Amino acid sequence: MFLGMCSIWFYRWNHVPETGKRPWVWYGMFGAELFFGFYWVLSQSVRWRPLRRSTFKERLSHRYENKLPNVDIFVCTADPTIEPPLLVVNTVLSVMAYDYPSEKIGVYLSDDGGSALTFYALLEASRFSKHWIPFCKKFNVEPRSPAAYFSTPLRPPASDLFAEEWQAVKKRYQVMESRIEAPIKSGMISEEIKAEHEGFSEWDAKVTARNHQTILKILLDGRDPENTDVDGRPLPTLVYLAREKRPQYPHHFKAGAMNALLRVSSAISNAPIILNVDCDMYSNNSEAVRDALCFFMDEEKGHEFAYVQHPQSLINVTKNNIYHNRLTVIDAKDHPGADGFGGPMYIGTGCFHRRRSLCGREYWKGYKEDWSKNTAKKSDESVTELEKRAKGLANCAAEENSHWGKKVGVRYGCAVEDVITGLSIQRNGWKSVYFNPPRSGFLGIGPITLEQVLIQHKRWSEGHLQIVLSDCSPLFRWNGKIKIGLRMAYSIYNLWATTSIPALYYVIVPALCLYNGTPVFPKMSSPWFVAFVYVIVANHMNGLFESLWSGETLQGWWNMLRMMIFKRTTSYLFGLVNTILKLSGFSKSSFVVTAKVADEEVNGRYDREIMEFGSASPMFVIIAAIALLNLVSLCGGLKAVLFAPSNEFVDFDDLVLQFLLCGFLILINVPVYEALFFRRDEGSLPAAVMLRSLVFVVLACSIGPLLVTKSL
């Protein structure tokens, strides 16, 4: 493969058209091919030393059952409309019901939406948990998100006792569900509900999502001996937190929320191990905590590990993974590959942290965590006093003149706060672990419209590019703590945004040249042709093989190729432009939260794997323009070959690769043509997109001949 690429480079180097005949097209192709080659080399790093891990939980409980440490669990939510409270509490309930001593668990919900609806849902969940947790533990049920669990009917053979309790708990769940939904439907919380908890008094007329005091309520207090379930066994601690928000203070999105949680939890339970999940990702494996502890408490290596990351597995992926939401190959190849070099990335959810490393402490040789020291601290403060003390830690002022967000906690100012935080931890000398058990540890929901996916990738690519330019850039800043293989692995994602330029070049320029009958690749009869064909075929065959091996379907692989082109030409381009704007001070950071709900029609089309466009987003204009341009160019090329006047003879032999490239892009873009010309549903491409993209194509085709000449 590498040899093939070298021959391509050599060919470009040696065949530059004579100057004066606009060789820029040629240099552009050369540049793109150099970049792709370099990028290919980077992407090989994760294939060198893959590591697969498994755990022995019986040994953990055999040795440490009575010394198991406390675990604090952080759940983040940001908006009650696109992250429905019912979804949030299902996640909360799934982590409250771990197969782990409940008195050692503290669950903290951070509500950046500052919503009384979410608070009410959590209050209802705290009541339901008294039935749910004992039920789960008694019958060892999986998964422990009640919504996910009750979505399948009771399967025989079930004992009478089980069937009876199953029915009773399900009934209770349904009651809770309708209670949580009632105020959402009516748009207000009734006086009756407000009377149930003094916490509601915090929501007076002045409270808005962006401007309010800290609201902190300990709904279940793990220190209280009366905090028990229906069987009289202790319940976990459960805390609701809406940190203070003021328009004059930046709130730093999820990173800010995580840091507030870190401080607040340190005052309440201060567990040495922290699990972080997004509200859209429930725990699917009740043994996940024990699994993680097998790594942290390992006598030989455990003290080196800062975090244990699970893959972001999704439940709502269609059979053929239409938007390539499930990052199949990354989960199966890249993360284990990074693990081989001392540590996968922290990817924001489904991750167990050591509090110490997350709080910015460095690793030093000989360091050992003293687990026995960290068993619960009982303080004799009353709940109100404790709440008051903890509250102060979630105020805006708590971070003034401090290292929070810089050296301590989750880092600020980067759109992938998770990745840059993991990287800083590794730069402090810690290692990390990637763990993908046979029964997925966590299951989440991914975006189900093309636009959402592209916006998510814009945020990611932008954040990754910020890392390249940051003080912990794996590409440019070396401190000896991170192995070269891992630096290369990070760079694969860090450079996402920059792939946009060569990708755009490759999908536009050869097509334009074809339209004008100008060759940019070697002719079929030339030996250099073989090098191109070899590199293309070998690369795609390898990609296909890896996809299939990782569990993707054939169609899924094809969808991945399409999404790769879409992402590179839109999301990554926007990510790149946005980063440049930000650097020059024209734009500020933002975090567009992904919607977790959609209307029925959208859901229906998603289930049938019909691509969802449905808006006049500028990203779609680019996608449509590229699709149309390639269609027009193919026709233009055919016309040039078949009907050119004899004095302007165009040889098909010269254009074979361009025909193939255009043909490939046309096949990949079939869903785009459908959405432009044939579909009439709400998810098709609106006329405005068609119009704008046509203007682009007409312009390109008319300017094209001025830029490229046949004599190239």
Ligand SMILES: O=c1ccn([C@@H]2O[C@H](COP(=O)(O)OP(=O)(O)O[C@H]3O[C@H](CO)[C@@H](O)[C@H](O)[C@H]3O)[C@@H](O)[C@H]2O)c(=O)[nH]1
């Ligand atoms: O101001 C904010 C914005 C977001 N969130 C939460 O952050 C999480 C992730 O947001 P989501 O819209 O679901 O983004 P995704 O693209 O799905 O998230 C991935 O990428 C993010 C970084 O871009 C990481 O923070 C996430 O953990 C990772 O799952 C959700 O729980 C949100 O509630 C906040 O708490 N506060």
Ligand SMILES: [Mn+2]
């Ligand atoms: Mn998410």
